Amino acid sequence: MTYIEDEELINDLYNFLDEVLSRAVGTFERIDRVRIILDVLMPEALIKxxxxxxxxxxxxxxxxxxxxxxxxxxxKEEFDILVLQQLEAQGKNR
Structure with a gap:
């Protein structure tokens, strides 16, 4: 589910949540930081x-x-047209 389409904004949110996680749990080696951020913190932030x-x-x-x-x-129709145009352009560039 994508609510943020701006890659820079997604990166900013990820970095912010990473900083929050660092302050909350310190430097535990056994946690999967990326998974916690993407599976828990980011959805919770978006819901809020x-x-x-x-x-x-x-x-x-x-x-x-x-x-x-x-x-x-x-x-949806505009998106489909855009995707088809991009696929056609890629096909011509090969």
Missing amino acids: ALQTVERISLPEAEDLFMDGPAYSECE
Whole structure:
């Protein structure tokens, strides 16, 4: 589920969560930092952001997160066209 499409913003959020994790657990060698950040902290941060931005309850924000981003049919069609154009361009460049 992607709620953030800007790679730089994703990296900034990851780095922030990594710093938070460092302060919380110190330097434990046995934890998989990447997995904790991506599987636990990032989804929780996104759910909290959805709750705040949409002004909804935590359970509603969790449901919204689990449903994934909502796209209109027009947006889906535009995305499909863009993907086809990119595939065609790649085919011509080979």
